[in-house]
Amino acid sequence: MARYHITTTINGDEVDFLCESDQTLLSVLRDELVMTGTKEGCGTGDCGACSVTVDGRLMCSCLVLGVEVEGKRVETIEGMAEGEELHPLQRKFLEHAALQCGICTPGLLIASRALLERNPDPTETEIRYWLAGNLCRCTGYHKIVEAVADAAREMREV
Amino acid sequence: MATMLKYEDKDLKVVGTRPIRPDGVDKVTGRARYGADINLPGQLYGRVVRSPHAHARVLAIRTDKAEALKGVKAVVTRDDFPEMPVEFAAAGELIVNFRDVTRNMMAREKVLYDGHPVAAVAATSDAVARRAARLIEVDYEVLPHVIDPVQAMAEDAPLLHEEQITEGVDPAPEKPSNLAKVFNFAKGDVEKGFAEADLVIEREFNTKPVHQGYIEPQASLASYTEDGQVEVYTATQGHFVIRAQCAKLLQMDISKIRVIPTELGGGFGGKNNVYLEPLAIVLSRKSNRPVKMTMSREDVFRSTGPTSGAHTRIKIGCRKDGRITAAEAQLDFQAGAFAGSSVPMASMCTFTRYDLENVKVTGNDITVNRPKVAAYRAPGAPISIFGVESILDEMAIELGIDPIELRMRNAAKEGTQTYYGPTFGPIGYEDTLKKALEHPHLKEPLGPDQGRGIATGFWFNIGKETTTTLNVNEDGTVTVILGTIDVAGGSRAAMAMMVAEELGIDVDRVRPQIGDTQALGFNFVTAGSRGTFASGMAVTVAARKAIDTMRERAARTWDVPVDGVVWEDGHARPASSNVGEFEPLSIAEIARKSGMTGGPIAGHAEITAEGAGPGFGTHIVDVEVDRKTGLVKILRYTVIQDTGKAIHPAYVEGQFQGGAVQGIGWALNEEYIYDENGTLQNPGFLDYRVPVASDVPFIGTEIVEVPNPNHPYGVRGIGEVPIIPPIAAISNAIHDAIGIRLREQPMSPPKVLKAIREAGNGAAE
Numbered sequence: 001m002a003r004y005h006i007t008t009t010i011n012g013d014e015v016d017f018l019c020e021s022d023q024t025l026l027s028v029l030r031d032e033l034v035m036t037g038t039k040e041g042c043g044t045g046d047c048g049a050c051s052v053t054v055d056g057r058l059m060c061s062c063l064v065l066g067v068e069v070e071g072k073r074v075e076t077i078e079g080m081a082e083g084e085e086l087h088p089l090q091r092k093f094l095e096h097a098a099l100q101c102g103i104c105t106p107g108l109l110i111a112s113r114a115l116l117e118r119n120p121d122p123t124e125t126e127i128r129y130w131l132a133g134n135l136c137r138c139t140g141y142h143k144i145v146e147a148v149a150d151a152a153r154e155m156r157e158v
Numbered sequence: 159m160a161t162m163l164k165y166e167d168k169d170l171k172v173v174g175t176r177p178i179r180p181d182g183v184d185k186v187t188g189r190a191r192y193g194a195d196i197n198l199p200g201q202l203y204g205r206v207v208r209s210p211h212a213h214a215r216v217l218a219i220r221t222d223k224a225e226a227l228k229g230v231k232a233v234v235t236r237d238d239f240p241e242m243p244v245e246f247a248a249a250g251e252l253i254v255n256f257r258d259v260t261r262n263m264m265a266r267e268k269v270l271y272d273g274h275p276v277a278a279v280a281a282t283s284d285a286v287a288r289r290a291a292r293l294i295e296v297d298y299e300v301l302p303h304v305i306d307p308v309q310a311m312a313e314d315a316p317l318l319h320e321e322q323i324t325e326g327v328d329p330a331p332e333k334p335s336n337l338a339k340v341f342n343f344a345k346g347d348v349e350k351g352f353a354e355a356d357l358v359i360e361r362e363f364n365t366k367p368v369h370q371g372y373i374e375p376q377a378s379l380a381s382y383t384e385d386g387q388v389e390v391y392t393a394t395q396g397h398f399v400i401r402a403q404c405a406k407l408l409q410m411d412i413s414k415i416r417v418i419p420t421e422l423g424g425g426f427g428g429k430n431n432v433y434l435e436p437l438a439i440v441l442s443r444k445s446n447r448p449v450k451m452t453m454s455r456e457d458v459f460r461s462t463g464p465t466s467g468a469h470t471r472i473k474i475g476c477r478k479d480g481r482i483t484a485a486e487a488q489l490d491f492q493a494g495a496f497a498g499s500s501v502p503m504a505s506m507c508t509f510t511r512y513d514l515e516n517v518k519v520t521g522n523d524i525t526v527n528r529p530k531v532a533a534y535r536a537p538g539a540p541i542s543i544f545g546v547e548s549i550l551d552e553m554a555i556e557l558g559i560d561p562i563e564l565r566m567r568n569a570a571k572e573g574t575q576t577y578y579g580p581t582f583g584p585i586g587y588e589d590t591l592k593k594a595l596e597h598p599h600l601k602e603p604l605g606p607d608q609g610r611g612i613a614t615g616f617w618f619n620i621g622k623e624t625t626t627t628l629n630v631n632e633d634g635t636v637t638v639i640l641g642t643i644d645v646a647g648g649s650r651a652a653m654a655m656m657v658a659e660e661l662g663i664d665v666d667r668v669r670p671q672i673g674d675t676q677a678l679g680f681n682f683v684t685a686g687s688r689g690t691f692a693s694g695m696a697v698t699v700a701a702r703k704a705i706d707t708m709r710e711r712a713a714r715t716w717d718v719p720v721d722g723v724v725w726e727d728g729h730a731r732p733a734s735s736n737v738g739e740f741e742p743l744s745i746a747e748i749a750r751k752s753g754m755t756g757g758p759i760a761g762h763a764e765i766t767a768e769g770a771g772p773g774f775g776t777h778i779v780d781v782e783v784d785r786k787t788g789l790v791k792i793l794r795y796t797v798i799q800d801t802g803k804a805i806h807p808a809y810v811e812g813q814f815q816g817g818a819v820q821g822i823g824w825a826l827n828e829e830y831i832y833d834e835n836g837t838l839q840n841p842g843f844l845d846y847r848v849p850v851a852s853d854v855p856f857i858g859t860e861i862v863e864v865p866n867p868n869h870p871y872g873v874r875g876i877g878e879v880p881i882i883p884p885i886a887a888i889s890n891a892i893h894d895a896i897g898i899r900l901r902e903q904p905m906s907p908p909k910v911l912k913a914i915r916e917a918g919n920g921a922a923e
Contacts, residue, residue: 039423080187
């Protein structure tokens with residue numbers, strides 16, 4: 001089967017890869033580029049563990065084809081910290097004990113960042129509905145919602 | 159060696175604080191490596207071929223077309239695995255039988271459920287492996303199937319195992335049946351007790367199978383070498399048990415199998431047993447290449463996990479003052495395709511919160527055409543207490559007694575003898591009830607169609623085999639190698655904290671890490687809420703041994719008797735001025751000179767942790783029922799539980815909150831739905847709906863601390879109790895809201911709406 005040569009930007013770096021026509025962006029990230037921070041929980045867009053942004057828009061990378069990101073900007077969990085500095089959301093997730101097994105955490109962090117970029121002062125309800133596409137089976141969401149609200153508060157003050 | 163270390167009340171510097179978990183940064187940056195994140199050079203990709211039938215005889219399996227496909231390197235079927243005799247072993251909270259384990263991982267004579275593996279392939283890419291899987295031809299003789307536990311016990315029910323004669327019945331029946339085993343527990347005389355009662359209520363309850371729903375699908379990678387060794391990377395709750403099962407199933411020496419546990423993306427009891435590991439090992443052996451296998455979400459739902467669906471009949475009698483005189487239960491539990499459900503534990507949990515004279519519980523373990531059940535967080539208890547807590551709610555209303563007060567009048571306490579044997583030591587059940595009575599939650603006003611419910615839960619908790627090695631590094635920092643998996647609750651954090659407390663050093667100078675099966679002796683799976691209890695005991699033993707060694711080194715340095723040296727705040731000090739005047743030696747100073755004073759310093763523990771403290775919890779929930787849609791909304795939720803001692807309170811709260819929300823999902827939405835052919839209709843997160851963030855409110859938590867006297871820090875297991883009360887509490891709250899008592903789970907919108915309509919209770923058309 002012919003493979004497509006795709007050039008894209010991932011976490012600010014120009015990256016090129018070969019992929020099959022039916023290969024998902026999730027598979028490209030994990031299997032071709034060995035960026036395993038993005039997780040597969042379902043492969044059908046129901047759990048949000050594979051959340052990334054493409055040109056700033058939050059997506060399940062299991063529902064995007066690799067060939068679709070030609071010329072686009074992809075952001076994944078691996079690009080969230082800046083150098084040694086964790087993103088405030090990452091720090092607040094740690095401080096609030098907002099993760100347990102952590103398999104959903106990369107997706108939740110990416111989704112939360114996408115929320116705060118659009119809405120720097122979300123209500124509890126807005127946080128809960130925005131994150132409703134990201135399943136977490138460990139925490140009951142309580143500390144995640146607190147962490148996102150606290151990160152938003154801190155980011156507004158900067 | 160059995161170990162019980164007494165609880166000491168002492169000033170704590172680290173225990174009870176809330177440091178950042180040691181595995182945290184890796185998890186927020188994507189560095190943490192889970193089962194599917196591991197790759198080895200030259201690896202192949204494996205896929206499993208699964209039965210589309212709920213029950214069928216496997217007449218023939220033809221693999222030639224698959225084997226001929228370019229890129230296919232190995233195919234395995236039942237012929238590649240040895241027959242296993244009946245032999246039982248503990249694996250988590252359930253007992254497994256190797257005759258069944260081998261048949262569950264790869265069907266032999268028959269397939270017994272939709273999703274049952276019949277073959278597996280390994281190929282150079284996942285795409286080729288999937289194509290090859292479709293080329294494997296299986297001839298089936300489809301048989302009638304049965305899924306409902308009550309129907310499965312009927313005389314003419316389709317029979318799963320032609321040789322299965324009910325155990326636990328005297329005399330043994332002559333004919334085989336789907337009733338695998340009957341468990342009986344009794345105390346006192348229930349007939350006499352019911353005769354003394356002023357009020358007797360008997361009801362039936364039904365629950366559906368639900369899945370653990372961990373977000374990480376099973377994933378394993380095996381690499382078999384030419385000299386007969388194998389490395390297995392796998393996401394598991396118990397790598398030593400995986401090793402033991404693989405050794406048995408594949409007739410290998412235990413020493414030749416190295417199981418390296420990856421970070422675990424959730425388990426909740428569902429990752430205690432082998433599924434992919436033996437298949438990956440044999441595919442690797444046949445192909446001479448590492449083989450990576452991952453499950454799809456559909457595979458996970460169809461072939462792993464779920465807990466039992468059940469039918470229960472509960473009868474309770476009490477006097478006018480609310481004192482229970484007799485309690486009786488019959489629990490019919492689906493075991494899935496093979497015997498061994500959680501019904502024995504469910505039986506023992508049914509009434510154990512109460513101090514009762516007359517009890518009788520019968521538990522039926524029933525084989526049906528569904529995946530073999532796996533443990534799910536307090537296996538069976540949420541199912542068996544649903545009916546009990548529902549009936550107590552009815553009794554409280556009937557007698558005009560507050561439901562918490564009713565439970566107080568019957569509460570188990572220190573000295574209460576359970577109906578399955580043990581007598582309780584210090585327990586915190588009454589404390590949780592008292593805390594509930596005083597809780598501000600009870601004062602929150604309720605509006606129309608809103609209601610409040612309470613329910614309580616109990617779990618035994620266990621200890622079992624546990625090992626650890628604690629190395630004092632050359633600079634005085636400490637690494638702790640743990641053999642009991644951190645199933646995500648934060649036990650690595652708790653271990654580091656207890657070690658820091660013992661040694662008198664900062665917690666960030668202690669680095670905990672999970673060791674693989676070659677690094678340590680056997681550890682039981684992380685089940686039964688044993689992680690922080692048992693591993694905490696082991697690290698305390700290890701730390702105290704290291705301290706003894708460091709005291710000896712200081713004594714040698716000062717040339718004084720070792721009795722003259724004490725350990726305080728991370729330093730060896732002279733016990734008194736009589737010993738002599740010496741500057742205290744820090745752990746760093748002792749470590750630096752260890753090469754000259756006798757060699758590197760370590761502490762080990764190889765123990766069987768005994769004396770796990772039972773856990774109790776009381777939950778309060780407020781709901782609002784939408785009469786037009788049947789939707790039940792959780793308005794407020796409070797979890798009150800005895801932890802013994804909260805080592806890291808934030809992660810204790812996390813267990814309370816996470817367990818309660820799993821219970822809310824169980825109560826309101828989750829269920830396995832089968833069609834008339836026994837095919838699972840909802841093997842995905844779209845149709846099997848676990849709670850999402852917008853489904854739940856903040857979950858209030860109250861930590862009660864009644865120390866476990868058998869643990870150095872008073873720890874009780876805490877992970878399982880929180881999932882037990884929600885189904886019952888929510889059912890009680892729905893009754894309080896709309897006056898309709900639901901005795902079937904899930905209480906999902908269609909079912910609630912149907913109940914409202916049947917009650918003619920003002921539902922809009």
